[in-house]
Amino acid sequence: MPDETPLILGDAVVAEIDRPSRRRWFRGKKQLPPLTHCENCGAVLAGPYCAQCGQPAIDYRRSFGSLLADSADAFFNFDARFFKSFGLLLFKPWRLTNEFIEGKRARHVHPLRVYLIASVSFFLVINFLSKGTHLHGEKKGGHVDLTLNDASPSPNPLALGPAIPAPGFSLGISPAASPTAAPSPDEGDIFRDTDDKKLPPFAVWLRQRAKEKIGPTGDRSDLFLKALIQNIAPMVLCCIPIFALVLKILYIFKRRFYVDHLIFALHTHAFVFLSTVVIIGLGFLLALKSSALTAVACTFLGIAVVVQLLIAIRRVYCQNWFSTFFKFFLGSAIYVVLLTLAFGVTAFLTLLLP
Numbered sequence: 001m002p003d004e005t006p007l008i009l010g011d012a013v014v015a016e017i018d019r020p021s022r023r024r025w026f027r028g029k030k031q032l033p034p035l036t037h038c039e040n041c042g043a044v045l046a047g048p049y050c051a052q053c054g055q056p057a058i059d060y061r062r063s064f065g066s067l068l069a070d071s072a073d074a075f076f077n078f079d080a081r082f083f084k085s086f087g088l089l090l091f092k093p094w095r096l097t098n099e100f101i102e103g104k105r106a107r108h109v110h111p112l113r114v115y116l117i118a119s120v121s122f123f124l125v126i127n128f129l130s131k132g133t134h135l136h137g138e139k140k141g142g143h144v145d146l147t148l149n150d151a152s153p154s155p156n157p158l159a160l161g162p163a164i165p166a167p168g169f170s171l172g173i174s175p176a177a178s179p180t181a182a183p184s185p186d187e188g189d190i191f192r193d194t195d196d197k198k199l200p201p202f203a204v205w206l207r208q209r210a211k212e213k214i215g216p217t218g219d220r221s222d223l224f225l226k227a228l229i230q231n232i233a234p235m236v237l238c239c240i241p242i243f244a245l246v247l248k249i250l251y252i253f254k255r256r257f258y259v260d261h262l263i264f265a266l267h268t269h270a271f272v273f274l275s276t277v278v279i280i281g282l283g284f285l286l287a288l289k290s291s292a293l294t295a296v297a298c299t300f301l302g303i304a305v306v307v308q309l310l311i312a313i314r315r316v317y318c319q320n321w322f323s324t325f326f327k328f329f330l331g332s333a334i335y336v337v338l339l340t341l342a343f344g345v346t347a348f349l350t351l352l353l354p
Contacts, residue, residue, distance in 0.1 A: 085109040093271045094315035097264045111266040122273035123233045130229050228350045235346045240265050250327045275305045
């Protein structure tokens with residue numbers, strides 16, 4: 001295995017932007033003539049790089065729209081490598097990792113690009129599904145419940161009583177109210193607490209910030225939920241190097257470079273994202289015919305995803321099934337704890353940011 005491994009981000013940008021594609025999806029009005037001499041040292045160019053100084057033969061003195069078009073073409077150009085890489089990602093993710101580590105990189109899409117495309121697709125679907133999700137406070141008698149519903153409650157004009165909201169998950173924030181107290185403007189305040197003086201200054205400041213962010217009665221909780229969902233994507237991206245570090249520790253006797261674990265982590269997350277998108281899409285299609293069939297199919301596909309991850313770990317790290325099972329469940333438990341902590345930090349930062 002070579003000691004000199006290019007940085008993933010730099011390799012992705014240079015390899016994908018400089019690579020000549022057979023079909024241009026974003027073609028400009030006119031093609032600029034290629035450079036004949038290196039702009040750095042003046043040597044004659046015989047390829048996409050200078051043989052003397054190694055500078056890429058790219059003319060950056062052009063319109064910004066042309067640069068964006070080239071970048072978009074490099075990212076969205078669907079060639080044979082694209083379909084082969086994502087086909088292996090869905091059915092044999094371990095082969096995609098092994099071949100890239102072995103040096104067979106020209107035939108596959110770069111791991112960072114694979115992850116970006118899969119994650120963008122996944123979070124677009126999640127944002128679309130979250131449009132019908134509402135987090136709101138609701139006054140019931142002498143207390144207020146902060147409830148997570150799939151849709152806004154629609155009152156029935158023929159009903160004699162109050163409208164019944166859609167079933168949801170109640171967070172159970174219910175400050176008690178005195179039965180003999182007269183109604184006051186702060187009666188529905190979910191942050192009202194008679195023991196505020198006993199709280200430390202940081203807790204008082206945090207409660208005040210949460211009150212400003214989601215509203216005294218939780219009326220702005222819907223905006224906070226959507227902002228939190230948007231911040232999950234960079235959170236997961238930041239957790240991938242941590243997941244690679246966990247793999248490095250679990251397989252420390254394999255004497256693999258950290259970048260090998262990082263490549264496998266990118267492929268693993270991309271596989272989970274893309275598989276989830278496929279399961280959600282298939283679930284929507286099957287839901288038109290039978291809800292029972294949808295549940296069975298989604299459960300079966302979910303189990304298949306876990307089995308694929310087990311096989312991928314065994315094929316990449318080449319250990320017996322006992323070690324594979326042990327390290328899979330241990331690594332999964334550690335990573336779930338880390339994701340939980342990262343989610344808490346993300347929620348805290350979302351609360352602090354304007």
